[in-house]
Amino acid sequence: MYRGASVGVVIPAYNEEGFVGDVIREMPGYVDRIYAIDDRSTDGTRAEIREAAREDAIGNAGRVDEAGERLAADGGASALATRATVGDAIGRVVPIEHRENRGAGGAIKTGYLAALADGVDATVTVDADGQMDLCQMQRLLDPIVEGEADYTKGNRLLSREYRAAMPRFRLVGNATLTFLTKIASGYWKTMDPQNGYTAISHDALAAIDVPALYEYYGYCNDLLVKLNVHGMRVADVAMPAVYGEEESSITYSRYVPKVSLLLLRDFLWRLRTKYLVLDCHPLALLYLFGAATAATAVLGAGTALGSAFSSGGVPAVRVATSLLLLVAGIGFLLLAMVFDMAESEPLETQVR
Template sequence: MRGMYRKLETAVVIPCYNEEKMITKTIKKLPKYIDHVIAVNDASTDDTIRVLNKLKKQNDRLIVVDNETNQGVGGALIAGYNYAIEHTKATAIGIVAGDDQFDSSYLEAMLDDFIDQSADYVKASRFFHREAFKTMPKYRQFGNIFISLLTKFSTGYYSITDITNGCGWLRRDIIEKVDFSIVEKRYDYETSMLTALSIVNAKVIDHAVPAHYGDEKSTIKLIPTAWRNLKAVWKGFWRRIYYKYVLYGFHPVALFLFTGMFFLIISLLIAGFLLCVKLFAHQSPTAGSVMLAVLPFVLSVQLVLTALTIDVSNESNNFKK
């Protein structure tokens, strides 16, 4: 092999969409020990494919995959994973953004964690450094904190931070287990990918990496992206609950959660009925009838909180030993 790292064959996947200005810098910064560099051109409308083909002539480890239609960052990464699985023997498959916003010099330390801690996925996190929030634009701070908080419930990885940073190393055999039909292909890829990893009990750890934004301006729109992520988080949460706590073996988490939701619905129906009586029949509800709505609500809150408490305590069980 060209390089190999600690007897481990490696490949790095780089999703590229309109990265003609940044992709050369990104690829040239990659460490020499990486055996395969798989750049996926996601139907770019600029000269990205021409730049990649030119670089390929100068770099024998560079492989160019050209998507005929734009599939989003998730779709590009999945295409890269599939190529790495089918055409290489790489055990560790890395993810690096094509916009030079990730310092690839940290890949080595992350790979050490990947090997030494027997992780299935080592991901970069900018939130371990005190300076991260000082250099990060304010709208990114808000978006990352908000989405990270919600994603903890969606994925079950409560100790993982910086959810939207997907750069890192994935283990080959865990990629082969992931059901990519439940992984979103656009900017909410990271959230849904973590949910899919949780379903197959992947061990995921963070590695501290300073924030680095390069020269490119982000084109992500906060509100549409946040709305997409909210939908992905909601869908991912129920999908994880179903697979982990119902389909693969009924668990008390599912019992408490579903029972709590049942009592919540009962409470809302009774409250709605009492409100209609008040508005249309002009009859004030008695203390007893009010309690009929309050008691199921209190019980539902207790049951849901119990389910979430057990889920949080089970985080270590999500990790494959």
């Protein structure tokens, strides 16, 4: 228990032999449940999870565990049973094995379903590669326990010292996805959306449709969009970037385009759901009108260029019209973004 709240930690693991055991053994004593998900690893990850769990159980012998000794027979447990095998708890560790590889997001979803079924008050996600400083976990939990946030996430970009530890190619990719996620999610002050060190309250987890969350990398971006639609408060918590011997499995040349398409779909879904279905708000129409105007300008410019090749010149009126429409379209889009920022501003905070 942490300040009266039960705490669960989800550890997604795929081929993390040599790392995941240390993460489990170093878990703070106030953590009540550790959901260690083996995502069909092909190395010794599964065995290492169980061995570390036994060592952790011996080290914590006699502790009082009130986070729940079972997976309740509710919707969360039912959804979990269709995708994974849940082993008997070894002390506070619940070993879970996927029947097929589902990616990082899929493993997080499995852990979230288990935490929901157990009724855990706050659920933290921690990577199995040892990149995350477990001493910082309290800083993620404090805003949730104090009722100031529904979801907290680490942010490695809030200080120059933290950014300096991040490899440059990761920093560029992160900055690109940060900008796109701001637009898609509506959380305009939120940065470093790829940071997997997060905590979420039970109420926030219950509000979103966990089984419908995106799987594989990009799940954290998709989750932010879902949280915004449900009006959840998000806190960015300054965290150091830690990189050691582990190797990233992300190929940015494929990752960034794929997640960018996901964010475009999420953005359109958010506008429709939040501003048209749940509420009748002119912001969605302003976005759509701006995009339509800008697109009309681009098409007009294309037609004008086609005429230029065939006739040898472009009428000045057509050029001016296209330019005016483009400026107007961009103006409408910027105005929509300003209104969007104002709508979500009360839902955002930063902890340095």
